[in-house]
Amino acid sequence: MPKERYLTDAIANDLREKMVFLGGPRQVGKTTLAKTLGVENYPVFTYLNWDNRAHRKDILSATFESHSKLVIFDEIHKYSKWKNYVKGEFDVHNKEFDILVTGSARLDTYRRGGDSLMGRYHYYRLHPFSLAESAGLSYQGQPGDALTFSETTKRFQAIFAQLYTYGGFPEPFIKKNDIVLRRFHNDRLERLVKEDIRDLEAIRDLSSLEILVSLLPPKVGSLLSLESLREDVEVNHKTLTHWMNILERFYYHFRITPFHARTIQSLRKTQKMYLWDWSEVPDLSARLENIVASHLLKFTHFLYDTYGHAVSLHFLRDRAGREVDFLVAYNKKPWFAVEVKQSQREVSSNLLYFKEKLGIPFLFQVSHDAVHDRMYGDVRMMNVETFLSAFV
Numbered sequence: 001m002p003k004e005r006y007l008t009d010a011i012a013n014d015l016r017e018k019m020v021f022l023g024g025p026r027q028v029g030k031t032t033l034a035k036t037l038g039v040e041n042y043p044v045f046t047y048l049n050w051d052n053r054a055h056r057k058d059i060l061s062a063t064f065e066s067h068s069k070l071v072i073f074d075e076i077h078k079y080s081k082w083k084n085y086v087k088g089e090f091d092v093h094n095k096e097f098d099i100l101v102t103g104s105a106r107l108d109t110y111r112r113g114g115d116s117l118m119g120r121y122h123y124y125r126l127h128p129f130s131l132a133e134s135a136g137l138s139y140q141g142q143p144g145d146a147l148t149f150s151e152t153t154k155r156f157q158a159i160f161a162q163l164y165t166y167g168g169f170p171e172p173f174i175k176k177n178d179i180v181l182r183r184f185h186n187d188r189l190e191r192l193v194k195e196d197i198r199d200l201e202a203i204r205d206l207s208s209l210e211i212l213v214s215l216l217p218p219k220v221g222s223l224l225s226l227e228s229l230r231e232d233v234e235v236n237h238k239t240l241t242h243w244m245n246i247l248e249r250f251y252y253h254f255r256i257t258p259f260h261a262r263t264i265q266s267l268r269k270t271q272k273m274y275l276w277d278w279s280e281v282p283d284l285s286a287r288l289e290n291i292v293a294s295h296l297l298k299f300t301h302f303l304y305d306t307y308g309h310a311v312s313l314h315f316l317r318d319r320a321g322r323e324v325d326f327l328v329a330y331n332k333k334p335w336f337a338v339e340v341k342q343s344q345r346e347v348s349s350n351l352l353y354f355k356e357k358l359g360i361p362f363l364f365q366v367s368h369d370a371v372h373d374r375m376y377g378d379v380r381m382m383n384v385e386t387f388l389s390a391f392v
Helices: 008-014 030-041 053-060 082-093 154-166 170-175 178-200 206-215 226-233 237-249 284-307 349-358 384-388
Strands: 019-023 045-049 070-074 098-103 121-125 253-258 272-275 311-317 323-330 333-341 362-367 374-376 379-383
Touching: 008 019, 008 030, 008 121, 019 030, 030 045, 030 070, 030 098, 045 053, 070 082, 082 098, 121 284, 154 170, 154 284, 154 384, 170 178, 178 206, 206 226, 206 237, 226 237, 237 253, 253 284, 272 284, 284 311, 284 323, 284 333, 284 384, 311 349, 323 349, 333 349, 349 362, 362 384, 379 384
Parallel strands: 019 098, 019 121, 045 070, 070 098, 253 311, 333 362, 362 379
Antiparallel strands: 253 272, 311 323, 323 333, 374 379
8 A cells, every 4th residue: 555645745735835625535534644744744733623622622712733834624614614714824824834624525615605715725636545546656647648557467456356345445445344344334324414414514304315325326327317316215306406416515426427529419418427435336337337437537636636637527428329438538628438348348339439520539448357458440448457557
């Protein structure tokens, strides 16, 4: 396992000039990253968690460790006036100490009133462990260029098998134990609904929200029907949409939209949904698609959050029903497309169709059991371990 997370150096560099906000799912490792950064880069730092009563008192009284060069505010977004608070601390003390804010809700989207923080912070999203990060690999390329893959080894295969079974969240991934995994799932979902969401959102019917959460894992990879979910949960469309948006803000799931271009008749309102913790997905084919989706989302977020590159993740689907699992775009133009198969098959005709229509530079078809890495015309076919080695 790497000693540092993939965002550590970038965050340390940005803290020299601005505050850093670090978002991500509960138990993904935000606090560990923050404290490790403090230990390794600062002579003295202060860690304050809003959920701790004594820490909350210190936050409200602005009582920090003497001579601190870094102050870490954890879960402070639960304080209704948190934006004004951190803005004030930064404006007064930015020459004295750095400020790192972490939270399990989207710190960039919560608008709890007060002055804007624009220009005062950089925002990062911390993802679960991926194959490349676990293997100590890093992305060295440039958006739009050909991807660089590492040769598949038994170590890569072992890491992928571990990720596929236990997910990329640190505790179950590192411990590799089925009991730990089941307890992790139960604990994370319990706290997500009954603590995190309850503390920030005015939801009376938490039991129905729990039902919605239980219905989402089998929906992974298919076109998302909010109407079907609405009927199952027995709430109105507005409420169901609101709840789905809340779960997305709290990093339970993410949705991707179809890529739009004049040369294809895409379905603009359709979406596909995936979970941040793919180990919850019961169907193995859908889980494979989810793990690839998660790696690609982590890659696009990394390029955007760290370097400002306009990279985005989509899928391809037209009105005739032709579909390709993923397309990564750079500056709103296709960069590469990916079709995911549980077993190696003949080249996807849909990949070739969309390449002709959109001029996609690079095409990949990845599978769980592919033995060879080779080109079949314009399509590169390879196993999933090799493919995932190209990212972060």
